Amino acid sequence: MKRAVLIAIPVILAVIIFVPIQNRVLYWSLFPLMFLCVYLYHIMEEVVPVKAVVKMLGSDSFFSLKCGLVKVSGDKAELRKGLFVIFSGTVLFYVRDNWKGGARLELTVPVEAIESYTMCKVDDYHPGLLLTLNGGDEVKFTSRKFAAAEASIRSALGWPEEAESGPQEPEK
Numbered sequence: 001m002k003r004a005v006l007i008a009i010p011v012i013l014a015v016i017i018f019v020p021i022q023n024r025v026l027y028w029s030l031f032p033l034m035f036l037c038v039y040l041y042h043i044m045e046e047v048v049p050v051k052a053v054v055k056m057l058g059s060d061s062f063f064s065l066k067c068g069l070v071k072v073s074g075d076k077a078e079l080r081k082g083l084f085v086i087f088s089g090t091v092l093f094y095v096r097d098n099w100k101g102g103a104r105l106e107l108t109v110p111v112e113a114i115e116s117y118t119m120c121k122v123d124d125y126h127p128g129l130l131l132t133l134n135g136g137d138e139v140k141f142t143s144r145k146f147a148a149a150e151a152s153i154r155s156a157l158g159w160p161e162e163a164e165s166g167p168q169e170p171e172k
Helices: 002-018 024-046 050-057 150-157
Strands: 063-073 076-087 090-098 101-110 114-121 127-133 138-142
Touching: 002 024, 024 076, 024 090, 050 076, 050 090, 050 101, 063 127, 063 150, 076 101, 076 150
Parallel strands: none
Antiparallel strands: 063 076, 063 138, 076 090, 090 101, 114 127, 127 138
């Protein structure tokens, strides 16, 4: 279904541009149809249903924020959109399971493994949250909402509301 919607977008655009349609109602109705296809593709590709996460965790008391996960492998960086969740002393990242819905766990980080965090630009274009793990590994999440939700994130992680030596150092 997702592939059909993805193919329909350029086909509708080609019809709008190259096919001479005399009926103005039909011609102008192709634009909302194309925008609907783009919206459906966005939903099927990127939106993680919170209900699916609630079902997987068995609880609705967790902190969540829609964001992207920046995965760097060599010279390539990939941005995966999903849902950042803090639940029971663990940072979780869920992505959409399939075009019908559902959620699939993509990343798990225990809070004890987090050495520090920084609110900064995680790549050339995206502001977000950089988690530095024990051993020097880094996990990069991108969203403009992280800075505004810093107090909630610290609370969900079980850290004091204000860091003593800046926002990077959690109390241990």
